[in-house]
Amino acid sequence: MILIHCPYCEQTLPELEFAYAGEAHIARPADPSALSDEEWEKYLFIRANPRGRHNERWRHVHGCGRFFNAVRDTATDNFELTYKAGEPRK
Amino acid sequence: MSAHRIANGGRVDRAATVNFTFDGKAYRGHVGDSLASALLANGVVLMGRSFKYHRPRGLLGAGAEEPNALVSVDRGAGRFTPNLRATAVELYEGLNARSQNRWPSLQTDFGAINDRLGMFFPAGFYNKTFMWPRSFWEKLYEPAIRGMAGLGDAPADADPDVYDATYAHCDVLIVGAGPAGIDAALAASASKKKVFLLDEQDELGGGALADPLLWPWLAESLKDLAKLPNVTLLPRTTAFGYYHDNFIGAVERLTEHLPDPGHSAREKLWRIRAGEVVLAQGAIERPLVFEGNDVPGVMLASAARTYLHRFGVAVGSNVALMAVHDSGWRDVFALARAGVGVAAIIDLRETVDRALMDEARELGLRVILGSAVFGVSGRHAVKGIAVARADGALQQKIACDALLMAGGWTPSVHLWSHSLGKLDWSEEWGAYLPGTPNENVRCVGACGGKWGFGKGLNIGALPTPRDPAKIKAFVDFQNDVTAKDIALAVREGMKSVEHIKRYTTNGMATDQGKTSNLNALQLASSALDRPVQAIGLTTFRPPYTPQTFGALAGHAKDALFQPTRKSPIDPWADAHGAVFELVAQWRRARYFPKTGEDMHAAVARECLAVRENVGIFDASTLGKIEVVGPDAAEFLNRMYTNPWKQLEPGRCRYGLLLREDGFITDDGVSARMAPDRFHLTTTTGGAARVLNMMEDYLQTEWPDLNVWLTSTTEQWAVIALQGPKARDVIAPLVEGIDLSSEAFPHMAVREGSICGMPTRLFRVSFTGELGFEINVPAAYGKHVWEQVWAAGQAHGITPYGTEAMHVLRAEKGFIIVGQDTDGTVTPYDAGLDWAVGKKKPDFVGKRSLARPDIVASGRKQLVGLFTDDLGEVLVEGAQIVADPNQPVPMTMIGHVTSSYWSATLGRSIAMALVQGGFDLLGQKLYVPMAGATIGVTVVRPMFYDPEGSRLNG
Amino acid sequence: MVDLATRTAPVPAEPAEFPGVSIALGVPLARWSLRARDAKALAKAVGHKVPTKIGGTEGGMACLGPDEWLLRLPEGATISMGEGLPLSVVDISERAITLVLEGPRAIDVLQSGAPRDLSKFAVGEARRTIYETVEMVLIREGEERWAVDVWRSFAPYLREALVTAASHLR
Structure with a gap:
């Protein structure tokens, strides 16, 4: 069971308090109706799925409740860092 | 006399006798014995039968690595544990153990015919033989293999034991309480650090237990450690797995060694997070590979010393040693000094350390260098050995009753490997040693390669004058893998150790190759003519030794398996004979049978009561979310498909929630309590999911909105009152609310009080009848329910459950998300166009409703079905075809999603998703079932009161 | 009551x-879930001190998240519901x-x-x-x-x- 640092609580806590929430920095388009089918498909379904460094979202669901971002190595499961939602990609 | 208890010595309490049975025969041992040592002391050397060939087997080792002596321990009903290593079973008064994998008895085992038919069971036998035809696999091969092979029997009774569990945190966790582990604990405890010291054995000490010279030090050290408040000593505790971020799983055995387990938990699961982990797991001696190395009485030299010094048991009266490593010599010297006869020391090396030679001479022991054992006589016990020089010359026979093997040492890097630490090949050890760590962990003592066992050779198999292709020289004792199996695997093209392992099953038994992995690697290396490091190493995975399911489950058993959520009204339903069903984790009343009624009769009665008088239903489990803030309406307008901004306070609206991909994910009726406050409802199973989804949008897409979400699911008990007399029932109970249709129309909400309790009273209907949903604070839900129930007696009030609720809503064509939808249904597919705000520029999922696949024709659409036979109730999930006479496999154009007997209509009704269903109204379709094909007609999914006239009572 | x-x-x-x-x-107990961006504004609206560090408590007020508080008071207590303000007060007593x-x-x-x-x-x-x-x-x-x-x-x-x-x- 991994440990995850919550950037809001500023505590490193057991994984069981958290929930994974998919790839990070995929913003919902401001005006979806302006998007072509291909663009919308890309937003909806296409994900990076790298082996290695991955920007992803977690939610401290059984804690402060906040969604935040993390950089995790998908090969080793090691967290490089976590940062608050809204901060630029790291 | 062969194996026997010696006159003096050992750590067992000779004053305390313990009675036990093995295969029904009574024996005696002492307190401090393992089952293995006690059996040896009684002269029993045959303890098991091997997995594949059913060969007679005795002890190989004295610890966790034991592959042969697997036993079942029977502690009474439900307390039957198979596949225990006799070396790890503590003796207690009344212990009832038996051998496994033999029939009818250990001495006479019919399965041993496999041994004679060995030529039919080569490596890859399973892969090659049992391939086809498929039906043979299911009907013949698998049952036959299960009958012949396998280990102990799985217990058939429910486990009456309970199990404890905990999380724990410490600064330093030390695994293994041998000399290195104890030293590490003493060093760490000098600071204020919180230290845990674990050991799988009943007695702390590890290798020191077999070394009387260390006993004074051991006693002193343990006394010191026991006094320290920051040190926790955990004997009988196996660290079975090492997980991310220094998280260790361990199982402590609490009652396995007690004659009467009492009411204590049997085992305790420790989930430990450690700042630093110190692995002091020691090393395991390697067997040697030669013909006859599995005859009972052939065992590891270090094990013989352990039996001698720890248990006061000699493994034979006239033992021989086959060594390629110095350590075996010292073990034999210990035996000789204790008065055990030594037939010979045979070493493959031409020269050995001078000191060893001197000591052998001093003890008067016969030494044969440059030679190897190539055969063992005796089937159930060693009678003698055949020895020859490495080139086959000078063959001779030597009588002995036990043969010790000293093949070198394999550091126990199992947990290190779990932690993904790197391993480096050591030529000196002929084994892998810990390299670069992946966690905050270090290895001390033998498991770190820091222990002076002496020098030795690294070899695969001993030289033999016989044809290596015609002998059985065992590598993996438990899985019966021989040296020639590995050679065959290599010949047949396996080049990686991962492939060799799976092809031969080497290392795949319950001992996980603790004694076989390195020998197999050496053999593969020779066969492939490549260095060991080039063939790779199989990965160790948890558990280090087998653990019980009970221990791994911990508290999560019976009532604690998972929470069963109950509404505040549940006790009333229970007292009134409800039959329950689980909906997500909620226990809900399904129906309330009267005496003699089955579900069909009860549900029909409940439905009619709602249509004719009034029914009362516990809707407390519905998810509820309070949406509060100046931007509440704006937020809901973005989330739901329909418009929310113009909804007036005091009014309700049906909300349909899509995922961004356009498919329905939830629905519910919600009310505007105030300009900045909404009371949302969700489906019972969707509550947590919907709240998470809404939080996601709010926090990450629209963080600028001033609106907040609070789950109020459990704040409110919800009592649904449905039927033409609903208003009459509550009228005398309600204060502060005008219940008239004009003042309180359908789809409205009012705040007031009922039975003296504050209420949010909804006028809503999921049945098509006049209806109210009474929300009261949960603690008062049962009280209000009982008052309403009493007031309803004069009106024929009837409690109904989820089954009747389903029928009543289906009669009105209301969908249940997750039943009539399956994550691929759009609002248009479900006929809910009216709930989609066409003028809204955006809402979650809107863009997807214009995706090419969503607007394409031929999508499955929700329709009603009438069966030709009024009494025929379709099976939910049944497939629908257009032409019943087409050949199989038929083209299926849809499936039934909901199907009921409608007592109101006197016929069956069904809903179904059918390709292009909206265009098929009035058409005939077919539901082919086993034995009959059912004809149906497509209709609108609105079976009752399509005008909605009954909503006003 | x-x-x-x-x-x-x-x-x-x-x-x-x-x-x-x-x-x-x-x-x-009387319990409320309180939500706001501005802890000071919340304190003013509900008339109770508001701790600002997650995990902190002040009287019956506990800070559970960056914009979330739990207020636990004796049964029967009442507070302002903050109508119209950019905050959320929800009764979760039961x-x-x-x-x-x-x-x-x-x-x-x-x-x-x-x-x-x-x-x-x-x-x-x-x-x-x-x-x-x-x-x-x-x-x-x-x-x-x-x-x-x-x-x-x-x-x-x-x-x-x-x-x-x-x-x-x-």
Whole structure:
């Protein structure tokens, strides 16, 4: 069971308090109706799925409740860092 | 006399006798014995039968690595544990153990015919033989293999034991309480650090237990450690797995060694997070590979010393040693000094350390260098050995009753490997040693390669004058893998150790190759003519030794398996004979049978009561979310498909929630309590999911909105009152609310009080009848329910459950998300166009409703079905075809999603998703079932009161 | 205030006593979930001091998240609902019940299923966390006294789990 640092609580806590929430920095388009089918498909379904460094979202669901971002190595499961939602990609 | 208890010595309490049975025969041992040592002391050397060939087997080792002596321990009903290593079973008064994998008895085992038919069971036998035809696999091969092979029997009774569990945190966790582990604990405890010291054995000490010279030090050290408040000593505790971020799983055995387990938990699961982990797991001696190395009485030299010094048991009266490593010599010297006869020391090396030679001479022991054992006589016990020089010359026979093997040492890097630490090949050890760590962990003592066992050779198999292709020289004792199996695997093209392992099953038994992995690697290396490091190493995975399911489950058993959520009204339903069903984790009343009624009769009665008088239903489990803030309406307008901004306070609206991909994910009726406050409802199973989804949008897409979400699911008990007399029932109970249709129309909400309790009273209907949903604070839900129930007696009030609720809503064509939808249904597919705000520029999922696949024709659409036979109730999930006479496999154009007997209509009704269903109204379709094909007609999914006239009572 | 005889609780009122720990149903409380961006504005609106560090408590007010507070007051207390203001006040008095664990072994009982290191949980600290699969708000009211707010329907499971853990204490 991994440990995850919550950037809001500023505590490193057991994984069981958290929930994974998919790839990070995929913003919902401001005006979806302006998007072509291909663009919308890309937003909806296409994900990076790298082996290695991955920007992803977690939610401290059984804690402060906040969604935040993390950089995790998908090969080793090691967290490089976590940062608050809204901060630029790291 | 062969194996026997010696006159003096050992750590067992000779004053305390313990009675036990093995295969029904009574024996005696002492307190401090393992089952293995006690059996040896009684002269029993045959303890098991091997997995594949059913060969007679005795002890190989004295610890966790034991592959042969697997036993079942029977502690009474439900307390039957198979596949225990006799070396790890503590003796207690009344212990009832038996051998496994033999029939009818250990001495006479019919399965041993496999041994004679060995030529039919080569490596890859399973892969090659049992391939086809498929039906043979299911009907013949698998049952036959299960009958012949396998280990102990799985217990058939429910486990009456309970199990404890905990999380724990410490600064330093030390695994293994041998000399290195104890030293590490003493060093760490000098600071204020919180230290845990674990050991799988009943007695702390590890290798020191077999070394009387260390006993004074051991006693002193343990006394010191026991006094320290920051040190926790955990004997009988196996660290079975090492997980991310220094998280260790361990199982402590609490009652396995007690004659009467009492009411204590049997085992305790420790989930430990450690700042630093110190692995002091020691090393395991390697067997040697030669013909006859599995005859009972052939065992590891270090094990013989352990039996001698720890248990006061000699493994034979006239033992021989086959060594390629110095350590075996010292073990034999210990035996000789204790008065055990030594037939010979045979070493493959031409020269050995001078000191060893001197000591052998001093003890008067016969030494044969440059030679190897190539055969063992005796089937159930060693009678003698055949020895020859490495080139086959000078063959001779030597009588002995036990043969010790000293093949070198394999550091126990199992947990290190779990932690993904790197391993480096050591030529000196002929084994892998810990390299670069992946966690905050270090290895001390033998498991770190820091222990002076002496020098030795690294070899695969001993030289033999016989044809290596015609002998059985065992590598993996438990899985019966021989040296020639590995050679065959290599010949047949396996080049990686991962492939060799799976092809031969080497290392795949319950001992996980603790004694076989390195020998197999050496053999593969020779066969492939490549260095060991080039063939790779199989990965160790948890558990280090087998653990019980009970221990791994911990508290999560019976009532604690998972929470069963109950509404505040549940006790009333229970007292009134409800039959329950689980909906997500909620226990809900399904129906309330009267005496003699089955579900069909009860549900029909409940439905009619709602249509004719009034029914009362516990809707407390519905998810509820309070949406509060100046931007509440704006937020809901973005989330739901329909418009929310113009909804007036005091009014309700049906909300349909899509995922961004356009498919329905939830629905519910919600009310505007105030300009900045909404009371949302969700489906019972969707509550947590919907709240998470809404939080996601709010926090990450629209963080600028001033609106907040609070789950109020459990704040409110919800009592649904449905039927033409609903208003009459509550009228005398309600204060502060005008219940008239004009003042309180359908789809409205009012705040007031009922039975003296504050209420949010909804006028809503999921049945098509006049209806109210009474929300009261949960603690008062049962009280209000009982008052309403009493007031309803004069009106024929009837409690109904989820089954009747389903029928009543289906009669009105209301969908249940997750039943009539399956994550691929759009609002248009479900006929809910009216709930989609066409003028809204955006809402979650809107863009997807214009995706090419969503607007394409031929999508499955929700329709009603009438069966030709009024009494025929379709099976939910049944497939629908257009032409019943087409050949199989038929083209299926849809499936039934909901199907009921409608007592109101006197016929069956069904809903179904059918390709292009909206265009098929009035058409005939077919539901082919086993034995009959059912004809149906497509209709609108609105079976009752399509005008909605009954909503006003 | 409403008649106590009409209340029901999902767990027995009788405390469970074990050597070193008792597990009891806490008294009914008034509870609110409070949400706001601006802690000062919230404090002004509801008339209570508002701690700003997650995990902190001030009187009956606990900070559970960057914009979330739990206010626990004696039953019958009332506060402003903050109508029209950019904040959220929601009455959740009956959403949860409180289990009170008291005694030197209370920490061990909670640690049996709570993955957090409770030895690092300070007196006066309050946090939402988890016991096995059940979410709870944990408040360390004293060195040996812990309050656990748990949603009603999960309370029987949690109480049973805690009692089971307590029964296994050695």
